[in-house]
Amino acid sequence: MKRAQFGHSPIPYLFVGPQLAIIVVFFLWPAGQAVYQSFLLQDAFGLSTRFVWFRNYEDTILNTVWLESAGFTLLFSALVSFFSIAVALLLAVRANEVIHAANAYKTLLIWAYAVAPPVAGLIGGLMFNPFIGDLYHLFNAAGWDFNHTRDGFDASFMVILIAVWKQVSINFIFFLAGLQGIPASVQEAARLDCRSDERRFWTITFPLLAPTSFFLLVINVTYAFFETFGIIDVTTRGGPGGATNTLVYKVYTDGFLGADLGGSSAQSVILLLMVLGLTVLQFRFIERKVHY
């Protein structure tokens, strides 16, 4: 059967034109440059260039520092995404139930969203400072021999805590909006059928929040992969002993500080493919279970 065709007018292209131009100039062109650069060995000043095919990719994947960094990044992203979403969900459900001074609670919980990641890192760094940090002293007083400047586990704990704290508030906003979008009639009907708050949450509320949760999962994984850079840079700089060196931080140290353009381009292309792959997986396997 032949598909029905309408006559095309060029006007729609004019409307999408500016948007497409922005995408090409600010996204596709730089990304293309990174891919091109990733096949080159070039001195920092661009005075001598050699095309080396996949040499930069080989050097990256076979490098133990990169492999350790990749392992940490996956674990870090999983933990940060999970806890950011879980804590935000818990807070949103609780805040939604509050009757007195509900707005004050909500405002206070949303506040931290205005904090930029490097500032969050700075605040966190001060709280964990070995000489004046309250959290540092609290953990040590509680019997935990906490020292993030020496111990990789403690340092990872610290950056995850700061990254989660920073992200909870934005997730909170989305969950609260999602909860308020659930019709009161549905909730009342459920209340008649089931007295257990917990069961009602898992069978009614949570499935109805699924689109929000899925959206947040995608956003939070991207956050953990890329935006936590600022937190790492001002707290641990990837240390101690490379324990908190995320992939995007390594791209920065190799490319920006170390002037290895080919190597860091190859690393960013691999990072891009990883996040792309994760997003595709999420859409294929998790989104199927989401009902809109």
Next chain:
Amino acid sequence: MRRKILSAALGAALALSAGPAAAEPVEIQFWHAMGGRLGEVVNELTDKFNASQSEYQLVSTYKGGYEDTMTAGIAAFRGGEQPHIIQIFDAGAATIINAPGAVYPVEDLLRDQGVAFDIEDYISGVRYFYADSDGRMIGMPFNSSTPLLYYNKDALAEAGVEPPATWEEFQEIAPKLKEAGYVALSQSHSPWIFSENFHSRHNLQLATQNNGFDSTDVEIRYNNEAMIAHWSAVKDWLDAGYYGHYGRDWGANQDAFVQEKTAMWLGSSGSFGGLQKSAQFEFGATYLPHWKAVADEPYGTFIGGAALFAMSGHEDEEYKGAAAFFEFLTDPEVQYFWHRETGYVPITEAAYETAKADGYYESTPDAEVGILQLKQPAGEWTRGYRLGFYVQIREVMYKYYDQMLSGEITVEEGFEKIEAEANQLLDRFHDTYAG
């Protein structure tokens, strides 16, 4: 006829308007990495230079930290907008010097512009650090410092000990300091103090190919007996409570000294002014200790800090101005001003003599320690090193030193890993720059 008169009048008008334009000073762009108080001193230097002559107008711009400044310079060069003079730090020197034709070697620049130049005028520890393998100066040392041992006079008196000249002496006094309630030592830069300068202090080879000066096809020599012995000792000191490791951060280790947790601290000769402001006790500065077992008498140390490079691709007129600024900078009075205001060492013998003649070291003897250390006997391996991707190599060292000190890996394993990963990076650098 009328047309002729008109054009003559026009010509005269043009000549008139060109008159003041010709007197307009030539602008020289200078990008640097000196923030805070140091930045203020650079601005004062700039004003002094601009006031000293009328042909050139030096414009100094702060571009952030060392790495930011280098990256800004690289990006500008790629866009054809590079400054005339840029400040590049020690670990980045190989990147700019090995890029074919990115810089106009300072020695050539000065000679081409008719400025007298003799490398022997420079203090021996400073002279060849930014030179090529033939000893031609490529970058002019600007802010130069060297590692020193600072000690808390009260703490040492309390324990009844003297500051150590050797690590053997340190091992004797450390238990007494511990008894007095102090961790004996912390230090702020393990690649610079406990690796690079460790080799210079004991006159040990640091890398093949004449410490990397002769070729980029080079291998690192950090995995040697003396280094392993030193770091094994450091690990023992840490376990015994004689050594404080407060992470890789410069400030955190300095704070431990300022807050009297540690009795001694290895920092930079440039740290003096900052300590004077923050420390609430009397402190002194002395030489970086050495192992008597490795070298009976110590050798001079390397400088740290940064140098000024003239970037290629500018007009001859502008290079004249750059040369004038370099000449101005080496003036003994200017050097003495810089030395006094910042704590960095003077780079020429004449400037050192000027400071001495002025009685500066009688009132502040600690300010002289760094220069005296740089003037200690030179050896085959004390002129410096030139290693590519050295910023990344330092990261590798930080990583494995942390792991060695936490006991995750042994010292021997640590140096094997440092050697293997550093050599991979050096290979990449060689293939990038010489391939």
